[in-house]
Amino acid sequence: MLNEFKTFIARGNVMDLAVGVIIGAAFSKIVDSVVNDLIMPIVGAIFGGFDFSNYFLPLSSSVTASSLAAARDQGAVFAYGNFLTVLINFLILAWIIFLMVKGVNKLRASVDRKKIEEKSEPAPPPEDVKLLTEIRDLLKTR
Template identity: 85%
Template sequence: MLNEFKTFIARGNVMDLAVGVIIGAAFNKIVESVVNDLVMPVVGAIFGGFDFSNYFLPLSSNVTAVSLAAAREQGAVFAYGSFLTVVINFLILAWIIFLMVKGVNKIRASVERQQAAAEAAPAPPPEDIKLLSEIRDLLKAR
């Protein structure tokens, strides 16, 4: 059983998946920063200067705070602003991944076209055949 586990771990797919998960987690931090530090302030400025992350509806009469963090300490809240921020975060991430996949597909198609063109083109004749063809053409010309 230990040998099977070693074989499983040693496969390239498992390592590729591990690298993808680690890079995805790091990339998620970048996207969160873009959304929270760049996009949301602009959206807030366009819509009157408010911050989506602090938008909530109190679900208890005990909640009197104006910030989401303080309101959560006082009781249950419906934090739709945080949800909206996460949805925008997801849409930006999905768009970036779409653009990356589209770019990779375009590069892959270009490489495949070049390979197909190289395979379709006839191989140049060897030097001795070229030389014999030139001699033949010269003899025909006389």
């Protein structure tokens, strides 16, 4: 059973998936930083200096805090500002992945086109056929 597991893990697809997940996690942190540190402050400044991460609606009357962290300590809240930040984060990540897949597909199509062009060119005839053709042509001229 252990050998089967080792064989399964050693397959190329599983290793590719593992590398993809690790790179995706690291890339996700970069996108999080771009959204939280660059985009959301600009969006907040455009809309009057608001900090979207602290936007929430209290779901009980016992919540009186003005910051999201304190409000969560007091009771249930609907944190829609955090949701907006995560949604923008997702849209940016999805857009970047879309562009990457589009680029890879374009590259694959280009490679496939080149292969088809190479296959469409007829292969040169073998040397013996060339020699026989030359002999035939010489005999015709006599």
